[in-house]
Amino acid sequence: MQLVLEKRAERSNTIALVSPLIAIGLTIVTMSILFVILGKNPISALGVYFIDPLTDSYSLQEIAVKASPLVMIAIGLSLCYLANAWNIGAEGQFLVGAVAGSWLAVKTQGTDAGPWVLPAMLLLGAAAGALYALIPAICKVRFGASEILTSLMLVYVADLFLDYLVRGPWRDPKGFNFPTTAEFDPVATVPLLIETGRLHLGAVIALVVVAAGTVLLGKTIKGFEIRVVGAAPRAARFGGFNSNQLILLTFAISGALAGLAGIIEVAGPVGHLQPGISPGYGFTAIIVAFLGRLNPVGILIAGLFLALTFIGGEQAQIAMKIPLDVTKVFQGILLFYVLACDSLILYRFKLIYASAKVA
Amino acid sequence: MRKILIATTAAVIAVGASLVGASAADKLKVGFIYLGPVGDLGWTYQHDVARQAMVKEFGDKVETTFLENVSEGPDSERSIEQLARAGNKLIFTTSFGYMEPTLKVAKKYPKIHFEHATGYKRAENVSTYSGRFYEGRYIQGIIAAKMSKSGVLGYIGSFPIPEVISGINATILGAQTINPNIKVKIIWANSWFDPGKEADAAKALLDQGADVIMQHTDSPAAMQIASERGKLAFGQDSEMIKFGPKSQLTSIMDNWGPYYIERVKAELDGTWKSEDFWGGLKTKIVMMAPYTNMPDDVKKLAMDTEAAITDGKLFPFKCPVIGQDGKEVECKGGTHLDDGQVLGMNFYVKGIDDKIPGK
Numbered sequence: 048m049q050l051v052l053e054k055r056a057e058r059s060n061t062i063a064l065v066s067p068l069i070a071i072g073l074t075i076v077t078m079s080i081l082f083v084i085l086g087k088n089p090i091s092a093l094g095v096y097f098i099d100p101l102t103d104s105y106s107l108q109e110i111a112v113k114a115s116p117l118v119m120i121a122i123g124l125s126l127c128y129l130a131n132a133w134n135i136g137a138e139g140q141f142l143v144g145a146v147a148g149s150w151l152a153v154k155t156q157g158t159d160a161g162p163w164v165l166p167a168m169l170l171l172g173a174a175a176g177a178l179y180a181l182i183p184a185i186c187k188v189r190f191g192a193s194e195i196l197t198s199l200m201l202v203y204v205a206d207l208f209l210d211y212l213v214r215g216p217w218r219d220p221k222g223f224n225f226p227t228t229a230e231f232d233p234v235a236t237v238p239l240l241i242e243t244g245r246l247h248l249g250a251v252i253a254l255v256v257v258a259a260g261t262v263l264l265g266k267t268i269k270g271f272e273i274r275v276v277g278a279a280p281r282a283a284r285f286g287g288f289n290s291n292q293l294i295l296l297t298f299a300i301s302g303a304l305a306g307l308a309g310i311i312e313v314a315g316p317v318g319h320l321q322p323g324i325s326p327g328y329g330f331t332a333i334i335v336a337f338l339g340r341l342n343p344v345g346i347l348i349a350g351l352f353l354a355l356t357f358i359g360g361e362q363a364q365i366a367m368k369i370p371l372d373v374t375k376v377f378q379g380i381l382l383f384y385v386l387a388c389d390s391l392i393l394y395r396f397k398l399i400y401a402s403a404k405v406a
Numbered sequence: 407m408r409k410i411l412i413a414t415t416a417a418v419i420a421v422g423a424s425l426v427g428a429s430a431a432d433k434l435k436v437g438f439i440y441l442g443p444v445g446d447l448g449w450t451y452q453h454d455v456a457r458q459a460m461v462k463e464f465g466d467k468v469e470t471t472f473l474e475n476v477s478e479g480p481d482s483e484r485s486i487e488q489l490a491r492a493g494n495k496l497i498f499t500t501s502f503g504y505m506e507p508t509l510k511v512a513k514k515y516p517k518i519h520f521e522h523a524t525g526y527k528r529a530e531n532v533s534t535y536s537g538r539f540y541e542g543r544y545i546q547g548i549i550a551a552k553m554s555k556s557g558v559l560g561y562i563g564s565f566p567i568p569e570v571i572s573g574i575n576a577t578i579l580g581a582q583t584i585n586p587n588i589k590v591k592i593i594w595a596n597s598w599f600d601p602g603k604e605a606d607a608a609k610a611l612l613d614q615g616a617d618v619i620m621q622h623t624d625s626p627a628a629m630q631i632a633s634e635r636g637k638l639a640f641g642q643d644s645e646m647i648k649f650g651p652k653s654q655l656t657s658i659m660d661n662w663g664p665y666y667i668e669r670v671k672a673e674l675d676g677t678w679k680s681e682d683f684w685g686g687l688k689t690k691i692v693m694m695a696p697y698t699n700m701p702d703d704v705k706k707l708a709m710d711t712e713a714a715i716t717d718g719k720l721f722p723f724k725c726p727v728i729g730q731d732g733k734e735v736e737c738k739g740g741t742h743l744d745d746g747q748v749l750g751m752n753f754y755v756k757g758i759d760d761k762i763p764g765k
Contacts, residue, residue, distance in 0.1 A: 371473075
């Protein structure tokens with residue numbers, strides 16, 4: 048008798064709905080065991096992770112602040128992935144967007160530039176992100192270069208370019224050689240939504256992006272093309288869809304969104320350009336995109352959920368002295384179970400009773 | 407399963423018991439933000455050793471919490487605020503990059519006191535503190551010049567900020583008292599902690615003829631390379647002798663314990679005031695690891711120099727200090743450069759054939 052995975056004749060819609068719940072359930076069980084081993088009360092630990100951050104307005108704001116860039120980038124990435132175009136370089140596009148927008152902020156510093164500065168910065172950020180994403184896309188379309196490699200490599204180029212700027216030409220002259228620009232002027236700063244908090248306009252923009260993504264994929268012909276090219280390339284060719292054009296388009300959109308997220312982050316929570324402005328948002332967003340099943344609303348939920356684990360993890364460090372590494376283990380286990388359970392949508396377990404072997 | 411149940415029950419009881427035992431109300435809560443993981447050596451480790459020393463001193467009167475691995479990007483403001491919201495009355499933020507976030511949070515929580523390491527911006531409720539590491543560098547310069555056969559020293563820099571520049575200058579000024587023609591080769595790692603890069607830098611410096619390696623970076627990688635090649639090196643932040651038993655000459659060790667104890671005492675007594683603290687060998691904030699792998703006369707010279715600096719008889723930046731351009735630097739401190747000149751140091755002294763990056 049043996050247990051095998053067998054491909055289902057068609058995808059199971061029941062499992063598709065239930066699998067995230069199974070995954071979360073398994074995560075909770077595994078983490079509870081881990082907490083017990085660590086000598087912590089699993090119920091209160093899980094409470095600190097999942098419930099406490101949802102009970103006060105401060106933590107809710109912080110979740111939104113953390114989720115905004117992740118959601119924005121992930122929506123763009125989902126378009127690429129749906130069209131079978133593998134943009135792994137959102138981190139680089141994020142940084143380039145941040146740099147391009149900051150350019151204007153640095154140039155207008157100390158002048159009496161009007162309120163046009165911020166909108167112009169956001170546009171610059173998005174445009175630069177899109178152009179930067181087009182490099183691997185064009186290499187793919189024209190020369191057949193693997194976009195996975197080229198987009199990833201360009202992350203390091205962007206990182207070092209930013210590094211050069213803040214250590215050299217854009218360095219704050221009063222900053223004792225520390226690698227950072229001066230703090231941006233108020234006209235170059237993303238406005239806060241709540242006076243005393245950190246929630247900023249970026250959260251609203253992220254929601255607009257989610258809505259736009261939903262409409263694009265659900266209601267437009269372009270959205271349909273994207274899905275067909277990804278799901279059935281042969282059918283798409285017969286349908287006369289130009290897959291190369293779609294690669295360029297989806298890369299440009301996802302680059303623009305990553306760039307926009309970058310400049311919003313710099314002009315918002317950070318307030319100046321410096322190395323390390325992204326704690327890996329561009330890479331975490333890949334996880335968010337898949338966790339959200341490449342669906343805009345799913346991505347919104349996934350982004351908020353991942354942000355919740357970050358905030359909850361921090362509060363667990365404070366309230367229960369649970370080490371940071373446990374939070375990372377926690378996120379890893381969750382992801383592992385989500386992906387494992389997802390395979391049950393297309394596969395099922397089957398017990399095979401050994402048939403009499405013919406010797 | 408039963409085992410898990412038993413373990414769970416035990417954990418619940420344990421947590422319950424600890425809750426009963428702690429009457430946390432009258433304890434002073436002290437928070438720490440760490441740049442890296444605590445680990446076994448280096449910058450963050452030394453801060454944690456000091457935290458533990460402080461806890462040992464005050465026992466039940468204090469309760470400490472730390473958040474580790476807090477990146478200097480957009481997340482740090484949230485982490486600091488989390489500590490503030492968790493009821494910490496005194497918060498130490500232990501890296502330069504937390505300067506702006508610390509000030510932002512301090513503005514929101516005027517009743518909480520903040521201590522920011524190595525920064526230069528203060529507020530009513532924000533103190534700054536740092537170490538006069540250059541005093542140790544001067545001693546290292548003397549030892550290095552005595553021990554070097556090639557007359558070439560290798561220096562691994564982190565960032566070209568005043569603290570690091572003044573360290574390089576102090577080293578050379580010390581070395582020149584022994585060998586006026588001493589040469590130094592400098593490689594910038596552009597990181598505080600990057601073992602790979604630090605190892606590469608050490609190899610490159612040795613290949614260029616340096617035979618004593620000194621570093622302003624955090625990992626023992628350079629010490630290990632020196633040890634492999636039978637050359638000499640100085641440790642940094644922590645005792646690193648176990649990584650180079652035949653190589654380490656001494657190490658500049660950060661010892662924040664006395665300062666943390668003093669500040670927590672002030673907070674407990676209600677006498678805390680915003681200050682700028684800059685302690686060196688005299689206050690034991692900077693300590694030298696045992697002088698090893700050198701002849702007795704060099705050892706004696708090192709110890710005499712240490713004693714002279716400690717007693718205030720010798721100033722590493724005693725006038726005249728000659729800049730790279732051959733001109734004498736203005737002597738603002740009477741017999742030596744004043745603190746402002748050292749804190750903002752942005753020039754090399756005569757004898758260094760290199761230029762400060764980005765200048």
